[in-house]
Amino acid sequence: MITQDDVAEIKSGRVLDPFAVFGPRHRGQAGFLVAFDPAAETMEALTPKGSLPMQALGDGLFTGQLGTETSYRLRATKGPHLWDFDDPYRFGPVLGPLDLHLISEGTHRRLWQALGAHAITHEGCAGVHFAVWAPNARQVSVVGDFNGWDRRRAVMRRRGAGVWEIFLPGLQPGETYKYDIAPMHGGSALKADPLARATQLPPDTASRIATSQPYDWADDAWMESRHLRNNREAPITIYEAHLGSWRHRDGRSLTYREAGIELVDYAHDMGFTHIELMPLAEYPFGGSWGYQPTAMYAPTSRFGTPDDFRALIDAAHAKGMGVLMDWVPAHFPTDAHALAQFDGTALYEHGDPREGYHPDWNTLIYNVGRTEVKNFLTANAIFWLREFHLDGLRVDAVASMLYRDYSRKQGEWVPNHLGGRENFESITFLREMNALAYGEGPDGLMTVAEESTAWPGVTTPVHEGGLGFGFKWNMGWMNDTLRYIEHDPIHRRHHHDLMTFGLVYGFSENFVLPISHDEVVHGKGSMLQKMPGDHATKLSNLRAYYGFMWGHPGKKLLFMGCEFAQDHEWNHDFGLDWGALNHPGHAGMQRLVRDLNTLYRAEPALHARDADSNGFAWVDREARAESVFSWLRYGHAEHRPVAVLTNFTPVERQWRIGLPRPGRWREALNTDAGLYGGGNRGNFGSVHANGPPHAAQPHSAVVTLPPLSTLFLIPEDDR
Structure with a gap:
């Protein structure tokens, strides 16, 4: 009894x-x-x-x-x-011994299918299965409106591997819930589900039971062929967007489905090949832009449901465009409802603040040396790639993971077991994540590292000893070239090496040239504001810089609003200043970016060997006094070359350029063209390479090089 x-x-x-x-x-x-x-x-x-x-x-x-x-x-x-x-x-248990073994081992590649909340039929009864990892808890209960948030009502069964589970019959998708977790030392705390696949709309913090109905994807053709679009020889130009502020309607952000029409159509019309969305895993604080997520398996509910997000990606694929998403495994916020001290102990984070606290962002750092935590993150990468058909993940803050002393003073960090600063646990995690992403994710995806140091082998395959990323943001190129272009033209001759140094290491990795959101916030000014001179001169400088960027080896990334030279820096609370396009100079800038994308995609010489030193040759590298740069881009044997010239002074020049072929070279693009808002100075459509050998090339032509401009020349003979 x-x-x-x-x-x-x-x-x-x-x-x-x-x-x-x-x-x-x-x-x-x-x-x-x-x-x-x-x-x-x-x-x-x-x-x-x-x-x-x-x-x-x-x-x-x-x-x-x-x-x-x-x-x-x-x-x-x-x-x-x-x-x-x-x-x-x-009811009996749902999880079998294999699930528990893989969770304990840290190798459950479909972790989201075992843990979290799932609407299922169990022993002939429809309901929801809940499972959560909380190995140091004394008791765990599921609470929600369905049981009056009373932790006595649905106390969970403790299983092996530190997992707790219960099947609650009669529950339906859409219900909100949390876990009431009682730690060993007494008391209890309400925690959101780390594996929740849907959440309440912030500022509310409960998890939500997601639908169990499969999404009816319509992108089979894209998925089968996308390996042709995402490799290092493909033309890749990425439009980075913050979904909450790209465009507002009636004082609100667009929904996922609205963005699937408006954002996708716009980026496609602009000639971009990919859209990169800033982080969309649920996050409580809008001012973090998504870089402080609390629900790594749930698309933010700000813009709709998980299926609405899938519809956005489906729409992009229908237009022949890839979708990347920023992914944040380097740190997580301290919000009480989330992962911090999840079961009353430092479970997901390091216990020692010298390893577990990030001073830059006031956040906690994942303890990826713990197998279950590493599994939580590696499975999460696979989750986004498989469940949402994302074409890639751009991994945020990789440098902060690689170095134990990142942003720390002496005595504020813990050396590795060899006494050094390298974070071996993070290195192992990143390698495993990339190996699993490329091995387990659908074919043709990419991973991209935001890595701001000279760490070797970031894009070298794992089996060759590298980190295994597909691409790396070239932060050095970005910092150097922006420093150069911000100088008044009269002083640029003294900073000439800032524009050439990137080619010293330019083929050591598979690089993406990024002009990202980080360059147009926090008082840095918009891209237009960085330029010297009056408004018209600023536009000319920026047009020339974009031409330089699109002609330079490396894939391209441009943050939203930069394509039409928004006057003010980005503010996440407001939509972009689309009214700027009523000004001819801003509309011209938008036209230029569209045409740069079109030219880049059309000419294999501009993209096929972005990561191959044989695809590039300087013509004029040392024209310091004139601040002129010229070079040749090559594709494979069957592709015609492209010559690129940039003049970063407000002086028109007659410039002899060495060329590899004789005959007529068409002026394929001139950033000073009138339709871009320029002075319409140039070469009347073409030049003739009928001059003597020059600069190690067998032929040459005299080119009119407009002030503050970039020109692209293409030979008119057969490819």
């Missing part, structure tokens, strides 16, 4: 082994039923043979004898109200 100790534990919520206390076999006594519902005044068990009354012990606790019956439902009443329900404590 039930003891007074059991009664006291149930009513106070201190039950530690709920499946031994509740259900049809109390403390192993087959047929002795204990049920608890604090809203009920009476209760009976409904069996195939009839109704069996239960004894009320007060405060919603009931006991009764089932005899040999194993199938039953419960009927409760309170006054005139009556309700029937299935007893969660009559």
Whole structure:
């Protein structure tokens, strides 16, 4: 029979082994039923043979004898109200030994299918299975509106590997929930589900049961051919966008489905090959732009449902465009409802703040040396790539992961076991993540590292000893060239090497040239504001710089608003200043970026050997006094070359350039053209390479080089 100790534990919520206390076999006594519902005044068990009354012990606790019956439902009443329900404590476990073994081992490649909340049918009954990893908890309960947020109602079963689980019959997708976690030292805390696949709209913080219906994808053709679009020889120009501020409608951001029309159509019209979305894993603080996520498996509910997000990606694929998303495994916020001290201990984070606290962002650092935490993140990468058909992940803050002393003073960091600063655990994690992404994710994807140091082998395959990324942001090129272009033209001759140094290491990795959101916030000014001179001169400088960038080896990335030279720096609370396009100079800048994208895609010499030193040759590298740069871009044998010239002074020049072929070279693009807002100075459409050998080339031509301009020349003979 039930003891007074059991009664006291149930009513106070201190039950530690709920499946031994509740259900049809109390403390192993087959047929002795204990049920608890604090809203009920009476209760009976409904069996195939009839109704069996239960004894009320007060405060919603009931006991009764089932005899040999194993199938039953419960009927409760309170006054005139009556309700029937299935007893969660009559159901067996859902997770099998293989799941638990893989979780314990840290190798569960589909972790999101085991943990979290899943609408399933279990032992013939529809409901929701909950499972959470909390190895140091004393007790874990599922709470929500469905049980009055009462932690006594759905105490979970403790399994191996530190996992807790329970099947709650009758629940439907859409319900909100949290875990009430009681640590060993007493008390309890409400925590969102780390594996939740949907959440409430911030500032609310509960997890939400996601739908179990599969999404009907329409992108088979894209998925089968995208390996041709995402490799290092493909033309890749990326439009980086913050979904919350790209465009506002009626004072609000666009939804995922609206962006699937407007953003996708715009980026496609502009000639970009990919859209990169700033982080969309759920985040509570809008001012973090998504870089402080609290629900790594849930697309933010700000813009719609997970299926709405899938619809956006589907729409991009229908237009022949890839979609990347920023992914943040380097750190997580300290919000009380999320991962911090999840089970009362430093579970996901390092316990030592010298390893577990990030001073730059006031965040916590994942302990990827713990197998389960590493598995949480590697599986998360696969989750986004498989479940949402993303074409790649741009991994944020990789440098902060690689170095134990990143942003730390002497004595504020813990050396590795060899006494050095390299973070071996993070290196292992990144290698495993990339190996799994390329091995487990659908074919043709890419991973991109935001890595700001000279760490070797970032884009070298894992099996060759590298980190295994597909591409790396070239932060050095970005910093150097922006420093150069911000100087008044009269001083640029003294900083000439800033524009050439990038080619010293330019083929050591598979680089992306990034002009990202980080360059147009926090007082740095917009791209236009960085330029010297009056408004017209600023536009000319920026047009020439974009021409230099598109002619330079490396894939391209441009943050939204930069393509039309937005006057002011980006503010995440407001939409872009689309009204700027009413000004001819800004509309011309937009036209230029569109045409640069078109030219880059059309000419293999500009993209096929972006990561190959044989695809580039300087013509004029040392024209310091004139601040002129010229070079040749080559594709493979069947591709025609492209000559690029940039003049970063406000002086028109007659410039002899060495060329590899004789004959007519078409002026394919001139950033000073009138339709871009320039002075329409140039070469009347072409030049002739009928001059003597020059600069190690067998032919040459005299080119009119407009002030503050970049020109692209293409030979007119057959390719």
